[in-house]
Amino acid sequence: MPEARDWFLEELQRRGVSRRDFLGFCGVMTTVLALPKVAGAKIAEAIETKEKPTLVWLEFQDCAGNTESFLRAGRPTVADIVLDTLSVDYHETIMAAAGHQAEEALAKVVAEKPGGYIAVVEGSIPTGANGAYCTIGGRAAIDIAREVCGNAAATIAIGTCAAFGGLPAAAPNPTGALSVADAVPGVKNLINLPACPANAENLVGTVVYYLTFNRFPPLDRYRRPLFAYGKSIHDNCERRAHYDGGQYVEAWGDEGHRTGYCLYKMGCKGPVTYQNCPNVGWNEGTNWPIGCGHPCIGCAEPDFWDKMTPFYTHLAGFPGFGKHSKVDKVGMWATAGVAAAFAAHGFVQLGKRWKHKELEHQQVYQPPADSAEPVKKAIKEGKEGDQA
Amino acid sequence: MTHVVVDPVTRIEGHLRIEAEVDDGKVSDAWSSSTMFRGVEIILKGHDPRDAWAFTQRICGVCTTVHAITSIRAVEDAIGAEPPPNARILRNLIMASQMVQDHVVHFYHLHALDWVDIVSALSADPAATANLAQSISPWPLSSKTYFTSIKDRVAAFVERGQLGPFGNAYWGHSAYRLPPEANLLAVAHYLEALDWQREFIKIHAILGGKNPHLQSFLVGGMATPVDPDKQASLNMTSISAMRKLIQQAKTFVEQVYIPDLLAVASFYKDWAGYGAGVGNYLVYGEYPETDGDNAPLYLPPGVIRNRDLGTVEALDPAKITEYVTHSWFDYAGGDDQGLPPSQGETRPNYTGPEPPYERLDTNGKYSWLKSPRYEDQPMEVGPLSRMLVAYASGHPRVQELVGYALGQLGVGPEALFSTLGRVAARGIETLVLAEKLEGWLDELADNMGRGDLRIHDNSKWDPKSWPKDCTGAGFHEAPRGALGHWVHIVDGEIANYQCVVPSTWNAGPRDAMGQPGPYEAAIVGNPVADPEQPLEILRTVHSFDPCMACGVHVLDPHGNELVKVRVQ
Numbered sequence: 001m002p003e004a005r006d007w008f009l010e011e012l013q014r015r016g017v018s019r020r021d022f023l024g025f026c027g028v029m030t031t032v033l034a035l036p037k038v039a040g041a042k043i044a045e046a047i048e049t050k051e052k053p054t055l056v057w058l059e060f061q062d063c064a065g066n067t068e069s070f071l072r073a074g075r076p077t078v079a080d081i082v083l084d085t086l087s088v089d090y091h092e093t094i095m096a097a098a099g100h101q102a103e104e105a106l107a108k109v110v111a112e113k114p115g116g117y118i119a120v121v122e123g124s125i126p127t128g129a130n131g132a133y134c135t136i137g138g139r140a141a142i143d144i145a146r147e148v149c150g151n152a153a154a155t156i157a158i159g160t161c162a163a164f165g166g167l168p169a170a171a172p173n174p175t176g177a178l179s180v181a182d183a184v185p186g187v188k189n190l191i192n193l194p195a196c197p198a199n200a201e202n203l204v205g206t207v208v209y210y211l212t213f214n215r216f217p218p219l220d221r222y223r224r225p226l227f228a229y230g231k232s233i234h235d236n237c238e239r240r241a242h243y244d245g246g247q248y249v250e251a252w253g254d255e256g257h258r259t260g261y262c263l264y265k266m267g268c269k270g271p272v273t274y275q276n277c278p279n280v281g282w283n284e285g286t287n288w289p290i291g292c293g294h295p296c297i298g299c300a301e302p303d304f305w306d307k308m309t310p311f312y313t314h315l316a317g318f319p320g321f322g323k324h325s326k327v328d329k330v331g332m333w334a335t336a337g338v339a340a341a342f343a344a345h346g347f348v349q350l351g352k353r354w355k356h357k358e359l360e361h362q363q364v365y366q367p368p369a370d371s372a373e374p375v376k377k378a379i380k381e382g383k384e385g386d387q388a
Numbered sequence: 389m390t391h392v393v394v395d396p397v398t399r400i401e402g403h404l405r406i407e408a409e410v411d412d413g414k415v416s417d418a419w420s421s422s423t424m425f426r427g428v429e430i431i432l433k434g435h436d437p438r439d440a441w442a443f444t445q446r447i448c449g450v451c452t453t454v455h456a457i458t459s460i461r462a463v464e465d466a467i468g469a470e471p472p473p474n475a476r477i478l479r480n481l482i483m484a485s486q487m488v489q490d491h492v493v494h495f496y497h498l499h500a501l502d503w504v505d506i507v508s509a510l511s512a513d514p515a516a517t518a519n520l521a522q523s524i525s526p527w528p529l530s531s532k533t534y535f536t537s538i539k540d541r542v543a544a545f546v547e548r549g550q551l552g553p554f555g556n557a558y559w560g561h562s563a564y565r566l567p568p569e570a571n572l573l574a575v576a577h578y579l580e581a582l583d584w585q586r587e588f589i590k591i592h593a594i595l596g597g598k599n600p601h602l603q604s605f606l607v608g609g610m611a612t613p614v615d616p617d618k619q620a621s622l623n624m625t626s627i628s629a630m631r632k633l634i635q636q637a638k639t640f641v642e643q644v645y646i647p648d649l650l651a652v653a654s655f656y657k658d659w660a661g662y663g664a665g666v667g668n669y670l671v672y673g674e675y676p677e678t679d680g681d682n683a684p685l686y687l688p689p690g691v692i693r694n695r696d697l698g699t700v701e702a703l704d705p706a707k708i709t710e711y712v713t714h715s716w717f718d719y720a721g722g723d724d725q726g727l728p729p730s731q732g733e734t735r736p737n738y739t740g741p742e743p744p745y746e747r748l749d750t751n752g753k754y755s756w757l758k759s760p761r762y763e764d765q766p767m768e769v770g771p772l773s774r775m776l777v778a779y780a781s782g783h784p785r786v787q788e789l790v791g792y793a794l795g796q797l798g799v800g801p802e803a804l805f806s807t808l809g810r811v812a813a814r815g816i817e818t819l820v821l822a823e824k825l826e827g828w829l830d831e832l833a834d835n836m837g838r839g840d841l842r843i844h845d846n847s848k849w850d851p852k853s854w855p856k857d858c859t860g861a862g863f864h865e866a867p868r869g870a871l872g873h874w875v876h877i878v879d880g881e882i883a884n885y886q887c888v889v890p891s892t893w894n895a896g897p898r899d900a901m902g903q904p905g906p907y908e909a910a911i912v913g914n915p916v917a918d919p920e921q922p923l924e925i926l927r928t929v930h931s932f933d934p935c936m937a938c939g940v941h942v943l944d945p946h947g948n949e950l951v952k953v954r955v956q
Contacts, residue, residue, distance in 0.1 A: 052550050061426050063937050064401045065449020065600045071493075072586050072599065087550040092398045096501045096557035098926055099394040105556045126425075129738040132716075133756075135423045136403060137395050140743040167428065167446045174427030174736070197449060197600055252606060252844035258613040260620025282598030286590045292597035292604045293620070294611035297442060305443065310436040 032205045032280055033217070034227045053211075054117040056109055057091035058148060060134050060141040061168045061177055062123025065197035066159040067093045072283055073200040086207065089117075092136075103137045110151050118207075119152035121145065124161040124168045125183040128176035146184050154189035154216060155180060158203060160299060163192035163222075170305035181223070191216055192223040196299035201280045202228040222302065224274070233270035233296050236278040239263070249293075257293060267312035269298035389416070390919040391747070395423070397929060399498040401450040402936025404895065406907070406929060407748060410916045415925065418904070418911040420895045421748055421755040422936045425716070425736060432885040436851070437463045437877050438607045440885065444873065445601055447887070448937050452600035453486045453592075454866035455873070455887065462873040463607045466860025469848035473679050474840065475609035477832045478595060480675055481630070482602065483864070484821045484828070485591045488637055490867040491771070491818040492645055494933045496574075496581035499811070502927045503652050504566060504574040507559040510543055512572035520569050524651055527643040529580065538576040558921045565655045574652065577644055584640050591633045594626050609844030616836050627833050634829060638822040649815040650796050653808055660799055663807030663928035665910030666766045666903075667695045669773035670893070672703065672872070674865035675824070686824065687865060690777040691762065695805050697780040705861065705872065708888065711759040714752070714897035716740065724900040726761055729874050730859070732886050757936075759896040759905060760888050768906040769869025769893045770932060775813040776804060785823070789816045807910070810931040851880035866890055868935050891935045907932060 059067070071094075088094075090106040097105055109117050126133035131140025149155040157180040160166040168177035181190055193202055206225055209217045217225040234240065242248070243262040250256060250265065262268070273296055277288045290296055298308035395405035403424040409417040432443055440463060444455035457479060464471065471479075514535035521530035545551075558564075566574070589599045595612060596602025604611045615621035673689030690700040709726030712719055718737045719725060727733065739753050748754040761767070778786040793812050794801060803809055847853065854877065862873045869890030876884040896905040904912075907929055914924045 052548070054550075059403075061424060063446050063449035065446070065452065068449050068452070068600045071497075071582070072589060087552045089550075089552055089555060091553055092396050093401065094497060095398050095553040095555075096506075097555065098396065098398040099922070101556045101558075101921075102396055102398050129736070131743045132738040132740060133425045133736075134403065135405075135743045135745075138393075138405075138743060138745045143744070167431065167443065168426040170431045172430065174430045175425060177426070196446065251846050252609060252611060252849070253613060253842060253846075258615040258618045258621045258841065260618070283590050283593035284586075286593035287597050289597035289603035291620075292595070292611065293613045294597060294603045294606075297603065305431070309439050311439045311442060312436070 029205065029208050032201050032227070032276075033209055034230075052085055052087040054109055054113055055086045055088050055120060056106060056117060056148060056152075057088065057120040057122065058144065059092050060121065060123035060125050060145065060162075061175070062159070062161060064093055064122070066122045066162075067091070069197040069200045070158075070203060073204050085211070086118075100137070106148065110148055114151045115153055117152055118210075119149045119155045120203075121149065121155060121157050121162040121180045122159055124165050124177035124179060126168065126175035126177045127183070128174070133175040133177075142178075142183055145180065149180060149184045149187050152188070154191065154210070155184070155187050156191045156193060156203070156206060157181070158193045158198045160194040160196050160302075160304065163194035163224075164302040166194075166196070167305055170303075189216060190223055191219065191225060193228070194222075194224065194300045194302075195275055196304075199228075199275075199277070199280060199282060202276070220274070224300075228276045228280075229274045229300060231274065231276070233273045233275060233277060233290070234268075236276070237262075237270055237290060238278060239290060263290060263293075263295040265314050266295050267310070267314050268295035269301075269304075269308050269311075269315065270296040271315060273298040273301055275300040392916070392919050392922050392925070393747070394922055394925060394929075397926070397934065399501065399926075399930065400934040400936065401448055402891075402934070404929070404934050404936045405748070406911070406925060407750060408911060408916075408922070408925060410919050410922075413915055413917060415911050415914045415916060418908045418925075419748065419750045419754060420757075420897060420905060420907040420929075422757040422891075422895060423755075424936065425756040426937075427734075427736070429734060429885045429887065432882050435882050436880070437466070437875060437882050438849075438851075440875065440882060441605045441607070442603075444885075444887065445605075447889070448935055449600045451486065451490055451867050451935055453482055453596075453602055454864055454871055455889075456602065456605045457483060458862045458864040458866075458871050458873045458887070459875075460605055460607055461862025461864065462860045462875045463862070463877070464848075464860070465862060466858040466875055466877050467607070467848050467854040469608040469845045470679075471609045471845055472840075472842035474614055474832060474835055474843050476676055476679055477828050477835070478604075478610045478612060478843070480828050481825065481832070482592065482595050484675065484825055485588070485595075485634075485637075487867050488641065488818050488822050488825070489585055489589050491814050492581055492641070493585050494814065494867075495645060495649065495811070496578045498933065499930045500574055500578060500652075501557065502923060502930055503564070503656060504578075505559055505561075505564040505571050506542065506554055506557075506575055507546070508564065508566070508568045509539065509572040509575045510546065510568075512539060512568035514539055514572070517569040517572045520651075521573055525643045525647040527647075529576070535572055535576060538579070539572055542575060558923045561921055561923050562917050563915075563923050566652065567655075570651060570655070574648060577648055580644065581640075584636075588633055588637045588640075591630050594622070594630055606844055608846070608848050609842075612843065613841070614832070614836050614843060615841055622832075622836075627829060630829055631826065634822075634825045637825070641819050641822045646815055646819055649812065650793065653797055653812060656808060657797060657799065657803075659808040659927065660797075660803035660806045662914050662924075663810070663910045663931060664695075664805045665768055665906045667805060668693045668762070668765050668767045669776050670703065670762055670767035670769050670870055671773050671777040672863040672865055672870045674774075687774050687778055687820075688781045688783065690781060691767070692773075692776055692780060693765070695802075697776065697801065700777055700780045705863070707763045708872075709761055709764070710888065710892075711761065711899040712753075713759070713900040714750075715755055715758045716753050717758065726764065726900070729872065729886050729888050732874075734886070755895075755897040757892050757896045759899040760893050761899055761903075764899075764901065766896075766899070766903055766905055766909070767893055768932075769890045770810070771814040771817045771867070771869075772804065772810045773869060774865060775816055785820055786816065789819060807914075807928045807931045814933070854880060868933050869893060889935075891932075894932050895934060895936065907934075 134141040157163040165179045239262045247261045248265045249261045298304045390410045392408045397404040405421040407419045441456040441459040444459040447455045515532045517535040518532040592599035596604040613621040669692040673685035675686035676683035689703045716738045859876045864871045872888045894906045
């Protein structure tokens with residue numbers, strides 16, 4: 001593809017990006033993807049020589065938070081070009097076309113490139129009221145999802161709503177909202193990028209991985225890429241030393257809070273949350289919630305609205321935290337006993353809230369039994385991701 | 389007569405459907421329908437009220453922050469928490485920077501393509517574009533070389549044959565009126581604004597850990613520690629970083645957004661005659677200048693009726709009711725009554741056609757939004773309402789800027805009541821707030837320098853300190869307009885929660901009296917040159933900056949009157 005390569009190099013030049021800047025960016029990407037440094041050159045080569053793959057972006061029961069996150073994708077001048085190497089043929093929030101012309105653009109991709117495009121889904125998919133809780137162009141979200149994702153080479157469920165049902169699926173799930181895995185039986189090559197919203201770095205990272213190696217990154221049991229969700233927030237936290245040293249924030253604005261002590265006692269869910277926030281940061285590495293003095297709320301985990309709340313109540317059953325505990329022992333607790341105690345806590349909370357809310361679903365659509373069983377099973381068991 | 393359906397309305401947040409009748413090239417009637425429902429308020433029941441801000445923030449990811457702030461105000465009102473001065477300033481900084489960023493993104497990325505023809509930019513003369521740019525602004529990116537590079541980039545993009553998000557649009561439509569050079573200038577700034585928004589919003593990462601969905605809010609204050617002598621707190625380094633971002637933002641608004649706005653508007657002056665809508669304007673007011681319940685607000689509250697700038701009424705939230713006559717909800721006492729939010733009910737009941745469908749039954753129920761009314765009248769909310777109320781209340785800077793904009797365009801104040809007026813008001817508001825940000829930053833630095841490091845009212849953090857049964861209301865001016873949350877707390881848990889959001893005011897359907905909502909009223913009378921390409925309908929709808937992900941409501945059979953207004 002020499003033509004594409006020429007176009008790309010000219011493009012870089014036109015936009016005032018030196019080849020050195022570009023290679024620097026590829027180096028950053030290797031960090032995000034947790035690859036050996038030599039992979040940088042391979043990434044550069046891949047990006048420069050690929051044709052533009054087609055991508056369509058569907059929004060269902062969403063808040064457009066992931067779209068906004070995507071618009072904040074880092075290292076703008078270069079990352080922009082990386083995204084320019086995709087042809088985004090459908091994306092309601094940014095596309096110029098509207099109405100039936102917009103829907104035709106989507107239909108054209110499905111008809112002309114079956115099995116040859118990437119689908120990104122943002123937002124959960126409701127099944128109540130025969131699909132009427134979310135329609136686009138008069139069609140039910142679930143029908144659109146099945147048609148578009150069913151014909152895609154791969155589907156990326158971006159954000160916790162698409163990946164796990166998220167907020168709309170929180171108890172009592174008034175609209176019968178489902179994740180992509182549950183709503184689209186037999187969906188191929190599904191990658192979940194949960195978090196609320198997902199970090200743009202991880203979306204770009206996933207796409208770059210695919211463009212570079214012609215395959216998708218290895219995933220954990222919730223189909224999350226290990227490069228981004230392979231370690232707990234707690235294990236990589238910049239405040240971990242304060243945790244191990246028994247130094248905790250006791251009240252908002254106290255000396256410990258201002259000094260950057262551990263937020264465990266204020267309700268931090270870092271020990272049971274798997275995501276790369278501490279390494280990658282947000283908004284081009286500017287900051288992240290714990291860096292800002294607020295506990296992690298566990299937004300990358302299934303059912304976090306039910307299981308991680310109350311957000312300001314600290315994790316139950318965390319034995320021996322503080323000065324005299326051994327780090328490795330605590331680490332073990334953080335990944336085993338705590339998770340079990342924690343899952344139980346989640347269900348207790350859930351049961352308590354269900355008492356409050358009784359809701360009749362009208363004509364709820366039942367997903368077929370064969371849809372993404374492993375993910376559902378894993379969520380039911382309430383275990384955290386496999387360790388890489 | 390032609391029946392026009394626009395679904396999806398793109399370049400907005402959420403899912404909106406417009407149906408309209410077009411007669412002799414003009415819209416004779418219109419219906420606005422929100423086609424997505426989640427039930428956030430139902431989900432909130434039973435949760436810790438201190439968590440509510442995180443839930444409600446997810447109502448919208450474009451105007452992220454607005455439901456978080458409003459929720460926190462409602463809960464603080466209920467439990468009697470009093471955030472310290474630093475929390476007020478941090479919130480003002482967050483809210484106003486959200487407004488500035490959101491408005492710029494709206495103008496360039498959500499609205500511009502209704503006025504700007506990208507394909508026409510390909511025939512622009514870069515030298516003439518440079519002359520145009522330099523004649524309207526001192527912005528330094530204005531050379532012939534620069535515009536040549538932009539033009540080449542667009543040409544290369546078009547030649548590759550993959551138009552991506554710009555495919556299948558209305559390019560070449562007869563209603564596009566900018567000369568090629570103005571189109572090229574706008575395309576260049578569309579790209580620059582993409583870079584600018586990414587950079588500017590780092591102010592939210594500094595103040596809130598990340599954007600979208602900041603994570604530094606707390607009931608009773610903020611979680612962002614401030615301390616000049618600590619690395620882990622907002623300190624001199626963060627203040628300097630924010631100052632730089634604020635100054636860059638102000639320059640961008642002054643030298644790019646405002647000149648572009650006036651230049652584009654000068655070619656579309658006839659749009660000062662379309663899109664007026666209901667002519668009633670409602671504003672809660674925003675940006676408390678001091679602490680406590682009755683702090684003066686930088687942008688004043690008020691109600692204007694029938695386009696009468698001579699009279700600004702005091703706002704009374706007790707006069708707000710909501711109808712569900714044409715909404716997919718039921719009221720226990722019948723669907724023709726209006727209920728105040730404090731006694732609202734939310735029982736979804738879909739009676740529309742089973743999808744897939746071609747047409748909605750607009751004589752019956754046809755939207756997931758309710759119809760809020762003020763003394764039974766529809767009200768427009770948003771930047772135009774805020775600027776009109778400020779202008780009519782004698783706000784010096786707003787009066788100055790409105791006067792300047794009207795003078796530049798050579799039109800009178802009546803031009804404000806229109807699609808064009810709405811677009812202009814949003815730009816004026818952006819500048820007013822971009823100018824205001826640095827003062828708040830100075831105020832924060834002064835407090836820190838004096839050793840006031842308080843960020844939170846710890847006395848009300850423990851639920852044991854709360855009344856057993858309490859209610860509260862929180863109000864906020866979001867980018868898209870007046871936002872209110874009402875909360876009822878029993879035994880430390882949420883018993884009832886409801887939101888009346890800007891796009892419900894603007895995009896709601898007809899009420900029991902048959903009065904159309906602001907979108908529906910504003911579209912009527914718009915020209916439509918080609919019913920197959922209803923570009924003109926998009927212009928007026930987009931001028932409101934729709935944000936639809938909010939069709940949510942909840943039932944409290946034991947609702948209590950909530951009349952105390954408190955903004956902090």
